[in-house]
Amino acid sequence: AQTVTQSQPEMSVQEAETVTLSCTYDTSESDYYLFWYKQPPSRQMILVIRQEAYKQQNATENRFSVNFQKAAKSFSLKISDSQLGDAAMYFCALTRARQLTFGSGTQLTVLP
């Protein structure tokens, strides 16, 4: 069975600062994919970033980047220059065949 753990239920960051959200996972598969999704108050799930496990290079999307440590089974999300619009619930997710297993989420508050 696959598991995804987000140990930080809530985080806060000052506007324009940097914050890192943690995620650890467990899987017996050697080839898999990891994702971060964002769920703002509208509750729509929005893809933030995707990482392929066979790629050593960390994925980056504008102000969002990941620190992927395959041996440690860690997949953290770094948000740089935080903006008020980044306030949301963030979910880490891991594939299993055609399905995604989600963590329990981290609620991010951005302070003006």
Next chain:
Amino acid sequence: SQTIHQWPATLVQPVGSPLSLECTVEGTSNPNLYWYRQAAGRGLQLLFYSVGIGQISSEVPQNLSASRPQDRQFILSSKKLLLSDSGFYLCAWSVGTVGSPLHFGNGTRLTVT
């Protein structure tokens, strides 16, 4: 471009009543389709997924069922709702390639009274 439509956005139903939530995808063929449920303040739980017409896989035994009568249509149903069925239901689609991201609809907030 691909779009996903999910309705209704909000639904209040009494215990014991039936349920039908509908999801359609436009702009792609033979998508993988998914139904997730999100309880208040919690993560997403996969309920059903489908890789083709009439092909439904259930992840969690429950009071719900799913059907895929057409390639881009996915329906979540119940014959008799329970209080525990309350939650936020999300439909999603992906292309058939392993590792493809899911694209979600806007969700349905179901309250069973």
